[in-house]
Amino acid sequence: MNVLELKNITKKYGPLVAVDDVSLDVERGRVISLLGPSGCGKTTTLRIIAGFTSNDSGSLKIGGKDVSRLKPYERNVGLLFQDYALFPHMTVAQNIAYGLRYRGTQASGIPSRVDKMLSLVQLTGMERRYPRELSGGQQQRVALARALAIDPQIVLLDEPLSALDAKLRLELRIELKEILRSVGATTIVVTHDQEEALSLSDEVVIMHAGRIVQRGSPTQVYDTPADKFVAQFVGRSNWFSGLRRGGSGGVSSYVTGEGLEIRARSTPSEKRDSADLCVRPENIEIIDGAAAKVAEGADSNVLAGVVIDVAPLGADVHVVIELQGKVRLLAIRKNFGRVPELVSGQPVVALFSASDVLVF
């Protein structure tokens, strides 16, 4: 059953179309992220669902009921919004109980519900503290407890972890995921952080200029992006522009303006002579040029180059190589600790399969 149904939602600010004909159904218990560049309409969509912003057209149902005319507090929605901070003059317990009181929950039932929420976010014993007596991570957990306390039909999270430092953010991300799964909360998350969106969610909705351009599992949007925009936006990528020169056995051959030949297995949906070609950095293998005896099969790309930069980033090593003195490629290899280190100026060969080249 769909807990949330958006149909043809549009919101304009003067001539600007902030949300453009967005339709979105969300099943019970799913965690969905809205992802896209700044200004693409993510927050406006979330605010329309919450009831803070009214839509110009389209319909909005929560739990099968049209809620367009209901106030935010009448919508049975749990909110963790940036501009909806904890109440500083209330204790942790009072903050968590706030929504329950507001909704007329029987007073006798409130303490046990608050205890349950405190235990869920692992803050038992802190009920009498004030927000200023808590760390940033603890404050976010109280805010989550407050959002979940009312047993909402849908939970809306706006940049839930953005105020935290990188390490805490990662820890709390895992905790947040576990909590949302354990209570089976149907959730919509807006975040700028791609990794956060991809790791938290069952599905990702990619928005561009007010519209939904792709919806799919994190793996789908990364491995089979619907268009060039999604391919460029999600993850890192290297790009070539080429003219099709023929091909055989399901492999097309393209020649770039720099004279590089790139082979690709997939073909653009419309038959065109020119195409944009994308290869992900982790699919590029780098081999020491001096030692390279690479057999160039019809199914592979073997391109000679020179290392320009090597950045060891802990688990991964980012290597930039230059091909033909013009085109730069980023390759990401795992740091296994035993591969010989690459150095700037070293001649190398970049190797990637034709089936790893996306064609647009």
Ligand SMILES: Nc1ncnc2c1ncn2[C@@H]1O[C@H](COP(=O)(O)OP(=O)(O)OP(=O)(O)O)[C@@H](O)[C@H]1O
């Ligand atoms: N109250 C408002 N008045 C006028 N324009 C607005 C208003 N709110 C949002 N907009 C505009 O609508 C567009 C979508 O904004 P929105 O905040 O939804 O984008 P976003 O994808 O959440 O961006 P960000 O990632 O930067 O938060 C933007 O161009 C923004 O400037």
